[in-house]
Amino acid sequence: MGDVTLPLNGGCQCSALRYQVTTPPMMIYACHCTNCQKQTGSAFVLSAIINEATFSFSAGEPSKFEWTSDAGNRRYGYFCKDCGNRIANGQTPTSGVLSLRAGAFDDTSWVRPAGHIWVASAQSWIKFEKEDILFDAQPTDYAPLVEHFRSFGLFATAN
Template sequence: MDDMIAGGCQCGAIRYSLAGPLPPAYACHCGECKKQSASAFSMSIPLDYDQLQVEGTPISFTTTAFSGRAKHNFFCANCGTRLWHSGSIPPDSITLKVGSLDDSSGIAPQGHLWVSKKQAGIKLDQAIEQFDTQPDDVTEWRGNLGQNS
C-alpha cells in the first residue's frame, strides 16, 4: 500500500486518510483488545497522529493499560467504531485499528502480543514473532516490526 490510504467509522461520520506505505501491523490477544474489538484479537498499526487527515471529531474515553499508563481510546460517538488509541491527549503516537481501514485485505500481522490469552482454536504462523505477554519496551518493539522478516 503506497498511495493514499483511507478509513473511518461504520456510519461515515469520521473519515481519515494518510499517505502510504503503512508500517507493519501487529495483533494483540489480551483480554482488553478482545473486548474492544468484540473478536478474538485486535490488529493495530503504530504511527504518528500527524500523518492522519481527519474529518469529523472522534470522542475518547480513558482506560489503564497493562503498563499502568493511561490509554485514550478514540471512537465515533454515533456508531461506536474504535479508530485508534493513544497515550496522550491530544494524540501524538497512535495505534490505528486495522479494521477501520477501507481496505485491509493486504495487511497481515508481523507480530503477536499476549498469546497466553489467545482465543481457543486460533492458529498462529510460528514464523511470526510471538510473546506470551509483551516485550519490556513495547513501543520500541512496534518500531522494529517487520525488520527481522
C-alpha cells in the same frame, strides 16, 4: 509488492468519521490483550502503528474514551459517537504514535500482521504460524515486528 498507495484512507462503519494517513504504518500486529478482547467483543485487535503526526481526521469529530492498559499505561481511544466504531488508540503522554484499527482502512486487502502480542491471553483455539513473531505480553522492543513488517515490501516508499 510495493504497490499499496498513500495516503491510506479509512473510517467508521457509518462514515461520519473519516481519516487519512500519509505515511506507511511502521508495523501491523495482532493484540490479544484482555482490553482489546473486551473493546471488540472478539478475540484480538489488528493494530496498525502509525506516526501520529501524519494522521488526520478528514470528516467528523471523534469522541474519546480513557482507560489504563494491561501494561499499566494511560491510554485513550477515538471512536465515532454515532456508530460506536473504535478508530484509533493513543497514549497520554503521547508516545508519538497512534494504533489504528487496521480493519477500518477502506482497502484491507494488503493488511497482514507481522506478529502477535499478549499471546498469554490469546483464545485457546488461535493457531500461530511458525514464522509469526510472538510476545507473551507487551514487547519491550518492537524492532523485530517493524523489521518483519518491512520485509513484506508492501509500500514503494521506505518506511
